[in-house]
Amino acid sequence: MPGYGEDPEWSDIVPLPQDDGGPNPLAAIAYSDEYSEAMSYLRAVMAKNEFSERVLRLTEDIIDMNPAHYTVWLYRAKALFTLHKDLRKEFDWLNPFALRHLKNYQIWHHRHTIIEALASDLDEKSPKIDNMIREEQDFLDRMFTKDAKNYHVWSYRQWLVERFNLWDCEEEREAVDDLLRKDVRNNSAWNHRYYVVFGRPNAPKNTTEGHVLMQREINYAEAAIRIAPQNQSPWNYIRGILSHFQQPLSNIKSLASEFASLEKPDEVKSSHALDLLAEIYKEERQLDCAGKAWDLLAQKYDPIRSRYWMWKKEQLGTAAA
Amino acid sequence: MVDRFWVRQESLSAPFTLPALYTSLPPLRDSLVTESSRLLDQTAAECMPYLTLTKFKTRDLNSHGLQKLRRARHIEFANDSLEELPGYMVVLDASRPWMGYWGIAALSMLRVDLVEEGYRERTVDTFRACQNESGGFGGGHGQYSHLACSYAAVLSLVAVGGEAAYETIDRRAMWRWLGRMKQPDGGFTVCEGAEEDVRGAFCAMVLCSLLNLPLELPPEEMDRVGGDGTLLSGLGEWISRCQTFEGGLSDAPNHEAHGAYAFCALGCLCILGPPHETIPRYLNVDNLLSWLSHRQAVPEGGFAGRTNKLVDGCYSHWDGGCWALVEAALASRGFGGSSSLDSLWDREGLLRYILCCAQNEWGGLRDKPSKNPDGYHTCYNLAGLSWAQNYHVWNAEKEDIDMTAPLSAPFSWSTTEKPDLPCDEEDRVAPMHPIYVIPHEKATEARNYFLNRVGF
């Protein structure tokens, strides 16, 4: 491919060469000639705020060489909007690109910008919106087959839920269920479930409806705890739920006692259950028992955190005062 | 797979006793195997020969039987990371300010004299080319200004210090640009048209406090942002929305709790005021403590970023740095006073992970033994070493700086060495400021310079 310098289409542009900063700059990069030239043309078109077809091709070329270049992504988005391009076509290259560059996160902000623009041009009830959402969900599921804990993909998924009101959408909970069935320790999936169920505006609190929901979710987490009691995710999930509903931890005392008990200090199956039990004792003002449970954690079941467990025990003294 | 190492450990004839705590798998393990547990086990197996010292020659060990800090090789690695990089590293083209900061900070921690080594001019020249007339620094010449790049640029300039470095920064333009990044909900976007996240908030507060920028909004942003008309408006409340049901903090409300974002959030709160005031005002401290404690991995001793994720050397800083700030916040609850505890986390565990698992034999530090070292992991493992080796206390009485100006709280920290760790004097890195992650005196010098400067 001939360079921009020989291309008659670009002959009107005077490239702006890079200033790395002085004779001995920090961490300068020995750019390839191709990258260096493309960037010089980008600086030149950005300086005169040009948005055109050739600028789109230029941004694609640079992103191909360096997908982590946030400036180019943002400039490309501006160009797409200024030129009133058919934004759906953007996904033709964006999707395979995302699957090739799993760690890249600029792409997810770009996607967000494009979907937002597409949606704001459509009526909220248009079937096209439903289609678009389904395509997004399918694509995200594909991304998760490659990396089920990708932070930026999950953040994007949350935005999608909020933007398109997917709180009651079966696909959302199913997608999470699927991932948790594959790996019950996927904390990102637990976080998403919490968001879908309790993150909605006006999520039910202490109403009958709220309590049904609370019980359903506690049951869900309980089932997960039974297959792997040392997995912290469902324990955190339950504690989050009880705190959302301002319920005492003693609601789940029998669950905690199944996996940890002071009567059988040699048969503890979960350090999380034991900590929870200690907290429940504290709630019930049985401070001695709480202290014993934290001792057990410090000395036997979770010694790396012994100082933390001892701190909690010490704080009982201030609670008693 | 993992159990094979027991044999090795028993047959090891090293003259050092290996504490079981740092060489045994967690006492409670579930039998169910999933992708997460497979990776966790694999990582434990990968680290075990390093934790049990079978990988080292006796001459590599310090007087306590841990691998020595390979200081000279890390200095060489950090110096090299600031030289010209090969063309295939072009994906770092928008992260050159970061590369600069990681190298400069690493060298500071390794006690290299930056001025003597010629870094002042190079730093000034490099960042002059990244600054935009409309305010802020971008990833390189002609790139949009970005809060992370501005953070890295300003910290590097402050770390090399001196008038030429300070005067490189166009503070008036920086202030106006920060005004444009400020959002009506209290947070900051990282770049014009880009995402709003807690990195943005933290970086903005680092810039405001070090450079002593005015806190009122530029007049042209008043109507758009609303609130009380300052850059701080709604910020603490926005940070508090980033605390998740797990107790940790995420990059933006409702996302998953994550060590790097927790550090940014806590750092931001500790710039807004004294740690024991702002942290409990905006966060549930008990939940935070629970989440943070559980990030320390067994048996590796290092930290992971999220629940059920793997230990990784860079979290030595992100999570370890949280501990420095959180311990100071607990002073009001008796920590450092009536409490019998000198620490709430296992400093020796982290020390062992960094010295034994995270050091590359030929220089540079890494995520875990199977990964190559890089500038990012070198900087943040060394910072983690500093958090493990020192106590960090917030103390209202300071003589070297005027504490009446706004955002003075971050200039009241002091650091003292923690004794009784299995490391020798040569394994110790320089004390660092727990929020700015540069030497204390460098932060104070810059603050004083800008406090005494009349006008912009």
Ligand SMILES: [Zn+2]
């Ligand atoms: Zn890392």
